[in-house]
Amino acid sequence: MDRRAFLKTATLPCLAACAAESAVAKPAANDAQFTIEARFYEKLPYKKIKCKLCPRECVIDDHERGYCGVRENRGGTYYSLVYSRVCSAHVDPIEKKPFFHFVPGTMAFSLATAGCNVNCKMCQNWEISQSRPEQVENTYLPPQSVPALAQRYNCPSIAYTYSEPVVFCEYVLDTAEAGRAAGVKSAVVSGGYIQEEPLKQLCRRVDAIKIDLKAFSEKFYKEVVNGELKPVLNTLVNIRKQGTWNEIVYLVIPTLNDSDQEFKGLARWVKTELGPDVPLHFSQFHPEYLLKNLPPTPVPTLERAKAICDAEGLHYVYIGNIPGHPAESTYCPKCRRVVVERAGFAVRAIHLNRGKCQFCQQAIPGVWDGLLHL
Amino acid sequence: MDRNPGTSRRNLLRACLAGALPGRAAVQGKSKVVISRDSSLRPSGGAVDSSRLLKVLDRAIQSIYDADSPVEAWKRIVRPGEVVGLKVNCLAGRGASTNTVLVEAVCERLQQAGIPPKNIVIWDRLNSDLESAGFQVASRKDRIRAIGNDASGYETDLAIYGSVGSLLSTTLTRICDAVINLPVLKDHGIVGVTMALKNLFGAIHNPNKYHITAGDPYVADVNMLPPIRQKLRLTICDAITPQYEGGPSYMPQWSWPFNGVIASRDPVALDYTGWQIIEQKRAEKGIESLRDVKREPAYIARAADAQHKLGTNDPNLIEKVEI
Numbered sequence: 013m014d015r016r017a018f019l020k021t022a023t024l025p026c027l028a029a030c031a032a033e034s035a036v037a038k039p040a041a042n043d044a045q046f047t048i049e050a051r052f053y054e055k056l057p058y059k060k061i062k063c064k065l066c067p068r069e070c071v072i073d074d075h076e077r078g079y080c081g082v083r084e085n086r087g088g089t090y091y092s093l094v095y096s097r098v099c100s101a102h103v104d105p106i107e108k109k110p111f112f113h114f115v116p117g118t119m120a121f122s123l124a125t126a127g128c129n130v131n132c133k134m135c136q137n138w139e140i141s142q143s144r145p146e147q148v149e150n151t152y153l154p155p156q157s158v159p160a161l162a163q164r165y166n167c168p169s170i171a172y173t174y175s176e177p178v179v180f181c182e183y184v185l186d187t188a189e190a191g192r193a194a195g196v197k198s199a200v201v202s203g204g205y206i207q208e209e210p211l212k213q214l215c216r217r218v219d220a221i222k223i224d225l226k227a228f229s230e231k232f233y234k235e236v237v238n239g240e241l242k243p244v245l246n247t248l249v250n251i252r253k254q255g256t257w258n259e260i261v262y263l264v265i266p267t268l269n270d271s272d273q274e275f276k277g278l279a280r281w282v283k284t285e286l287g288p289d290v291p292l293h294f295s296q297f298h299p300e301y302l303l304k305n306l307p308p309t310p311v312p313t314l315e316r317a318k319a320i321c322d323a324e325g326l327h328y329v330y331i332g333n334i335p336g337h338p339a340e341s342t343y344c345p346k347c348r349r350v351v352v353e354r355a356g357f358a359v360r361a362i363h364l365n366r367g368k369c370q371f372c373q374q375a376i377p378g379v380w381d382g383l384l385h386l
Numbered sequence: 387m388d389r390n391p392g393t394s395r396r397n398l399l400r401a402c403l404a405g406a407l408p409g410r411a412a413v414q415g416k417s418k419v420v421i422s423r424d425s426s427l428r429p430s431g432g433a434v435d436s437s438r439l440l441k442v443l444d445r446a447i448q449s450i451y452d453a454d455s456p457v458e459a460w461k462r463i464v465r466p467g468e469v470v471g472l473k474v475n476c477l478a479g480r481g482a483s484t485n486t487v488l489v490e491a492v493c494e495r496l497q498q499a500g501i502p503p504k505n506i507v508i509w510d511r512l513n514s515d516l517e518s519a520g521f522q523v524a525s526r527k528d529r530i531r532a533i534g535n536d537a538s539g540y541e542t543d544l545a546i547y548g549s550v551g552s553l554l555s556t557t558l559t560r561i562c563d564a565v566i567n568l569p570v571l572k573d574h575g576i577v578g579v580t581m582a583l584k585n586l587f588g589a590i591h592n593p594n595k596y597h598i599t600a601g602d603p604y605v606a607d608v609n610m611l612p613p614i615r616q617k618l619r620l621t622i623c624d625a626i627t628p629q630y631e632g633g634p635s636y637m638p639q640w641s642w643p644f645n646g647v648i649a650s651r652d653p654v655a656l657d658y659t660g661w662q663i664i665e666q667k668r669a670e671k672g673i674e675s676l677r678d679v680k681r682e683p684a685y686i687a688r689a690a691d692a693q694h695k696l697g698t699n700d701p702n703l704i705e706k707v708e709i
Contacts, residue, residue: 058632060575073575074635075477081594131595142592146512146536238598302544302551 045152046097046145050083050090051182052210059088066129066178066205067243080179081144082127094125094180096155099140099148103165105357109201110332111259112342113291113378114220115169116352117359120199121162123153124174125183129205130239132226133302134265141175155186159194169219173201181210188217197379204247205239211247215254220379222259223248227269228278236268236303245281252286257379259291261332264309264317266297275317279324288327289377294318296333311337346374416705417655417698422446423646423708427626433487434626440491443622445709446649447495450620460499463619464564469505470496471562471617475569475585475624476510476519482636483519484568484624488647492566492622493530508532509557511588533557540591548607548693552590559613567621571648571660573633573640577601578676578683580634581660582621582653583609583696605685606694609653615696621656623648630667642667654689654697655704661686 052065059074063083070078072085082094101123106115109122126148128141135141140148153161162170170191172184177200188198197219204223206214214221225244226237233241251258262278264270282290294317296309314331318339321329331339335356342352349371353361363370367380422445424438444456453459464470472492474484493506504527510516513523513534521532538561540553558565569585576597577584583605587593590611596604609615625648631640644663650656661683665675676682690699698704 058637059635071575073633075479076634077594079594079598081592142595144591144594147540147591238595302546 046095047091047093048095048182050092053090055088061085061090064207065181065210066207067240068129080127080129082179092182094127094145095183096152097125097145097150098123098153099126099150100124100174103167107357109171109173109222110293111199111220111222112330114199114257115379116362119167120169120171121165121167122171122173125180127179128176129179130203130237132237134297134300136300137174138301155190158187159191159196162196169197169199171199171201177202178206185213185217204244206247208250211250215251215256220257221251222261224261228274232269249285261293261295263295263297264314266306266309270313272320275320279321279326283325288325291328292321292326293330293332344369344372344374347372351376416703417652418450418705418707419650419655419659420446420449421646421648421708425645427645434485436487439487442647443491446647449707449709450649456495457498460495464499464501466500468563469561470501471557471565472508473565473567473585473588474508474510476515478634478636479518480520482570482572482629484570485626486520488624503530504528506530507557507561510534512536545611547610549603550607552592554613555589558589562617564619565617567618569623571623571625571628573629573631573664575633578681579661579664581623582656583689586614589614600681600684602684603688606689609689609696610694620651621653623656623660630664631673652697654686654699657686658699659706
C-alpha cells in the first residue's frame with residue numbers, strides 16, 4: 013500500500029467516526045458549506061484582490077486561486093474554500109506534534125484541511141498539503157462541533173496540524189474560540205509564514221504554537237521551501253511578544269541545513285531573540301516527496317546539533333523521531349534530573365509540581381497543568 | 387523516463403507510435419506557425435459563423451501539413467483507434483475561453499478522419515469550468531465526452547521534471563492517446579501570456595504552485611512531463627477574440643476581434659508568435675510592454691533552451707504564414 017492510499021484509508025474511518033458521532037457533522041456535500049469570505053485581503057481594481065494572509069501577498073485575478081490553492085477570487089471577493097472542510101482528523105499524543113511543554117501525556121484532537129502556502133521538497137504530508145480541497149476527501153466539521161468531539165475522545169486540546177493551519181486561518185480562529193468557551197485548548201503546528209495581523213488574532217485565541225523552522229538560511233528557504241526565512245523569524249519574535257506558548261522544530265536534512273555554523277547561528281538567534289527557555293526540537297529527516305535522494309539524518313548529526321545548542325546556553329533542546337533517545341526527555345536545567353520522562357510519544361513520568369521541578373523547585377516553563385508557566 | 391503508473395504496455399506502445407507520427411515529432415528546420423483569419427467571421431458582429439470558422443481552421447491545418455484536403459491533413463495528425471483529447475481553456479467562462487464553435491469544428495474533422503465520437507474527449511480542470519464556457523459535461527463513453535479533471539481524477543504517483551512535481555490528470559494519462567491543445571490567445575496577469583505551453587497547467591493537480599516567478603521555469607518543466615510531451619500533437623490557438631490586457635479573466639474592454647486561429651506543431655514557436663501579437667496590440671493601444679510591467683513570459687525562452695528543446699523561439703527559425 014502506498015502512502016497516499018494509506019492516508020486515505022487511515023484517515024477516513026476517523027472522519028467517518030467523527031461524522032457519525034457528531035450531532036452536527038455532515039458528510040461533505042457541496043462547495044457552499046465550506047466557503048466563507050476570507051478575512052485577510054484587499055480589493056484591487058478590475059476584480060483583482062491582494063491576499064494579506066501570508067507574506068507572499070498573492071495578487072489574484074477573478075476565478076483564480078492563491079499559491080495555497082484553497083482561496084479563490086470570485087468576482088472580486090476572496091473566499092476561503094476550506095472552512096469546516098476537514099480532510100484529516102486523528103487522535104494523537106500531543107508529543108507527536110511535537111509539543112513537550114504543553115499538557116504532556118495527553119491526546120490532541122488533530123485536524124487539517126487541504127492546502128499549504130509553501131511547497132517544501134521534504135513534505136511528509138504532501139498528499140494533502142499540496143492538493144486543492146476538491147482533490148481530497150473531506151468531512152464537514154463546523155467549528156462548534158469540534159470541541160465536543162475533542163472531549164468525546166478525551167482530548168484536552170485541538171491541534172491544527174498535518175498541512176498548514178495558516179491557510180485555514182478563519183476556521184482555526186473560530187474553532188479555537190468555540191474550544192475556549194468549552195474549556196478545550198488549541199495548539200497550532202505551522203511553518204510560521206504568516207503576516208502580523210492574522211498572527212496576532214491567532215495568538216489571542218490559541219494556547220500554543222509550534223513553528224517548523226525549516227532552516228536558518230534564506231538560501232534553503234528559497235530553494236527547498238519556496239518561501240522566506242525572515243518572515244518566519246518575525247513570526248517567532250511576535251509570538252513571544254504576544255505571550256503565546258511556543259516551541260520550535262528544526263528538521264535536520266543531511267547536507268542541506270546541518271552545518272555547525274547554521275546550528276550555532278540558530279542557537280544564538282533563539283537565545284537572543286526568544287530567550288533560552290524556548291524548547292527546540294531537532295528531528296530526523298526521512299526521504300519524502302521531492303527529496304528522496306538523501307538518506308535519513310544520522311543520529312550523530314542530531315546529537316551534534318543538540319550539543320552545539322546546549323553549549324550556546326539553550327535550556328531545552330530535544331532530539332525527535334528517534335524513539336528511546338535520552339534527549340526525548342525534559343531535564344531540569346538546574347539539577348539536571350529528568351522532570352518529564354518520555355519514550356517515543358509516551359510519557360512515562362512527570363516530576364513537576366505546579367510547573368516546578370519536584371527535586372529542586374526550579375520553574376520549568378510550559379503549560380503543564382492547564383496554566384501557562386513562564 | 388519518469389515512472390508513469392497509468393502507462394500500460396499497450397499505451398506505451400501507442401505512445402511510441404505517436405512519437406513516430408508527424409504530429410508532434412521533433413521539429414526540424416523551420417517551425418511553421420500559421421495564422422488563419424477571416425474578417426467576416428462574425429458577420430453580424432455577434433455569434434461566430436461556424437461554416438466560416440471551419441474554413442479558417444481548414445486553411446490552417448492544410449497549410450501546416452501541406453495537404454490537399456482538410457481530412458487528409460487530419461489523418462496525418464491522428465489515427466483511427468486512437469482516443470483524442472481536446473485540451474480546452476475554460477477558466478474565464480464565456481468570452482475568454484476556447485470557443486465551442488471551434489471545438490465543434492475540430493470534432494467534425496476528427497470524425498471525418500476516422501475518429502469516432504466515443505474516442506473524442508474534451509477536457510479541462512473542472513466540470514464547472516467546462517460548463518461556464520458553454521460545454522455540456524458528458525461522461526458517457528458512447529459519445530463525445532466533456533469531462534473535468536475533478537471528475538476523472540489524478541494519478542497517485544508524482545510526475546517529476548526539474549522544478550515540478552505534480553499528479554497528472556488521468557484523462558491525459560489513461561484515456562487519451564493524443565492531445566490537441568486548444569488554448570486562447572490572451573494576456574496573463576502573472577506569467578505574461580497564456581497560450582499553448584501554459585494551457586497544459588490544466589493537466590496537473592497543483593498549478594497554483596507554479597505561477598510564481600512568472601511561471602519560469604515551471605511552465606517549461608510541466609511541458610517536459612513525458613505524457614504531455616509524448617501525446618501532444620498539435621496546438622490550435624483560439625484567436626477569435628484575443629485579449630491584450632487584464633487576463634486571464636474576461637475583460638471585454640481589452641479584447642479585440644482578431645477573427646482567426648493560430649496553429650502550429652511547435653508550441654514554443656506558437657507562443658512566441660502569439661506573444662508578439664499581444665505586444666503589438668499593447669503598443670498600438672499605448673499600454674506598456676510586458677517587459678516594462680515585469681510580466682515578460684521568460685518561460686517561452688526557457689522552453690526553447692538546450693535542456694528543454696520543446697521548440698524554437700528564434701524568429702529566424704519560425705516560418706510565419708498568414709492566410
